[in-house]
Amino acid sequence: MSTAKKPNPARRSERSRQAILDAARELVSEVGYxxxxxxxxxxxxxxGKQTIYRWWRSKGAVVFDSFLALSEGAHGExxxxxxxxxxxxxxxxVMRATVAEFADPDFEAPIRALNTxxxxxxxxxAQYREKLADPVDEAKKVRLRSAQRAGQIAAxxxxxxxxxxxxxPLYQRWLHRSGPLTSEYADALVDLTLKAFRP
Incomplete structure (x- = not known):
């Protein structure tokens, strides 16, 4: 006698959630926010639409989470x-990786939509600051504090x-599409910043 496996609602729910995030990201890239x-x-x-509204209150919130999911590899907890x-x-x-990320069309379209x-x-x-910007900034500050202790940045x-x-400057250049985002540009930003804050 074979026992049929019952479908796992949690797994199905997670599959639906991932499909929604993928769809939001794809559509923003294809047709614009x-x-x-x-x-x-x-x-x-x-x-169904009701499935989306069960998890998100607005289109902006879905797009934000689709961006967050895309970024989890680089910016996760x-x-x-x-x-x-x-x-x-x-x-x-880090800056070269950031420049490459901002120049990547799969990443660029959702983040531009999110900024809008x-x-x-x-x-x-507020959600963006709490879930993404603040934790990422804190991780950066941990590294900068280490550089301060090593005497590489002014105490x-x-x-x-x-x-x-x-x-x-990177964000400004990206936002206004005012120049290329290159490794050389990333290096120049690091050089100038460190020049200003060396002991």
Whole structure:
């Protein structure tokens, strides 16, 4: 006598959730954020609209989670920057990876859509800071504090300002599409930032 396996609702639920995130990311890349709708995401994912609304309150929230899922490899919990003892080399590795990520069309379209939503949605902005930006910034500060202890960055350096000087020009160039995002550009940002904050 064979016993039929009962379907696992948790597994099915996770499959649906992943299908929704994949669909949201694909649609944003294909047609742009403005043309994406909850209906289109549901149709692409093969689920009902009510399934999406059970987990997310808005299109922006779905897109945010699709971006978060895409970023989990690089920005997941327990994220740590490399620490070889050479802050310049380590920051160049991280900044080159960041530049490559921002230049990747699969990553670029959802993050651009997410930025548009964050500007207009304070709740989503708070969620972004709590789930992604703050933990990533803290991981960066852990590495910068290590460099301070090693005497490679001034002991009194404002680490929030260090991060702003390092990342804001990259973000500005990406946001306005005002220049190429290259490894050379990433290296130049590291060199200039460290020049400003060396002991």
């Amino acid at each position: 403005a043309k994406v709708s909850i209906e289109a995401i549901a149709a692409r994912a093969g689920v 327990g994220m740590a920057l490399p620490d070889t003892g050479d802050i310049e080399a380590d920051l160049k590795v 939503e964050i500007i207009n949605d304070p709740d989503l902005a 009194d350096a404002d680490l929030d300002l260090v991060l702003e000087l390092l990342y804001a």
